[in-house]
Amino acid sequence: MIEDLHHATPPVPSSALGAVRLADWGVIRAQGEEAAKFLHTQLTQDLALQTGAQARLAGYCSAKGRLLATMLAVKPDEQSVLLALPAEVLPATVKRLSMFVLRAKCKLSDDSAAWAVWGLSGAQARDWLAEAGAATGTATQAAAGAEATPATVWSVSRVALADGREALATRLPDDGLTPRFLLLQPADAPAPALPAIDPEEWQGLDVTAGLAWVRQGTVEQFVPQMLNLELLGGVNFQKGCYPGQEIVARSQYRGTIKRRTHLFALDGSDADATPGQEIFHSADPEQPAGMVAGFGRQEGRPLLLAEVKLAALESGTLHLGSATGAVLTPRPLPYVIGEPE
Numbered sequence: 001m002i003e004d005l006h007h008a009t010p011p012v013p014s015s016a017l018g019a020v021r022l023a024d025w026g027v028i029r030a031q032g033e034e035a036a037k038f039l040h041t042q043l044t045q046d047l048a049l050q051t052g053a054q055a056r057l058a059g060y061c062s063a064k065g066r067l068l069a070t071m072l073a074v075k076p077d078e079q080s081v082l083l084a085l086p087a088e089v090l091p092a093t094v095k096r097l098s099m100f101v102l103r104a105k106c107k108l109s110d111d112s113a114a115w116a117v118w119g120l121s122g123a124q125a126r127d128w129l130a131e132a133g134a135a136t137g138t139a140t141q142a143a144a145g146a147e148a149t150p151a152t153v154w155s156v157s158r159v160a161l162a163d164g165r166e167a168l169a170t171r172l173p174d175d176g177l178t179p180r181f182l183l184l185q186p187a188d189a190p191a192p193a194l195p196a197i198d199p200e201e202w203q204g205l206d207v208t209a210g211l212a213w214v215r216q217g218t219v220e221q222f223v224p225q226m227l228n229l230e231l232l233g234g235v236n237f238q239k240g241c242y243p244g245q246e247i248v249a250r251s252q253y254r255g256t257i258k259r260r261t262h263l264f265a266l267d268g269s270d271a272d273a274t275p276g277q278e279i280f281h282s283a284d285p286e287q288p289a290g291m292v293a294g295f296g297r298q299e300g301r302p303l304l305l306a307e308v309k310l311a312a313l314e315s316g317t318l319h320l321g322s323a324t325g326a327v328l329t330p331r332p333l334p335y336v337i338g339e340p341e
């Protein structure tokens with residue numbers, strides 16, 4: 001068992017409480033009576049049994065088990081699935097998925113222009129969702145099997161908009177202190193009536209939740225377990241085959257996971273990092289020991305998620321960019337990394 005490093009977790013700053021339009025995110029729509037069935041054969045998660053009250057964190061892998069994208073899947077109705085993901089990997093994801101549709105009754109399209117993706121955080125956001133969710137009426141919520149506010153991670157609620165349309169709110173993983181939600185609403189709908197969050201502060205909330213999304217710089221760099229995807233509920237080991245499934249399963253059950261994602265504070269308030277940037281160990285300046293998987297800020301202080309060799313955590317120090325770069329100071333994750341069962 002790998003022990004989490006115990007440091008006091010600071011409270012979430014007020015600058016990270018409210019709402020932010022995630023302008024760097026997009027939405028893929030899979031439409032058709034076999035949309036969920038098709039995606040079930042392509043992603044790491046079970047979409048065949050997914051209901052409208054459930055979201056799925058899922059990975060899309062190459063044949064070698066390396067992640068091409070990570071995404072959030074929700075079902076607005078019985079014949080469509082929306083996949084929310086970073087826009088920089090969306091075009092390649094749509095193109096590659098489309099190659100395998102063949103005769104399946106499913107049409108894939110970039111639906112980003114129709115949807116706005118929002119990040120919501122804090123008690124005020126939770127209360128706003130509860131009020132809007134309750135306004136949808138018991139019949140709508142009951143039909144979807146959803147509550148007014150998504151109470152558990154990856155649960156979904158339907159939110160009433162002033163013009164009668166609906167938005168979808170998903171409960172996201174958090175740092176154990178502050179609730180977070182991803183809101184999908186029509187692009188022309190008014191912004192949530194909440195304080196504005198700085199985008200880097202929102203990304204800092206992803207980092208402190210231990211949730212790293214595949215970005216352009218990290219495409220095909222990680223098997224799902226390297227990003228702790230299965231610990232976050234992003235891999236179903238009981239479902240049928242998907243690209244790379246054999247390699248993902250072998251990594252899980254044969255004890256071959258030698259690299260994991262950990263949370264670090266980055267020395268220097270002006271320090272910056274980019275997903276895909278290399279990490280080096282003080283004792284081995286020639287060979288990278290890991291890679292930045294996610295970056296954000298908490299009250300301006302830089303934080304990052306880095307996928308690193310487990311052996312590199314045993315002694316010495318880790319540095320950004322080179323063995324003489326900014327020092328990475330370990331911080332605790334909100335979940336425990338252990339050996340596969």
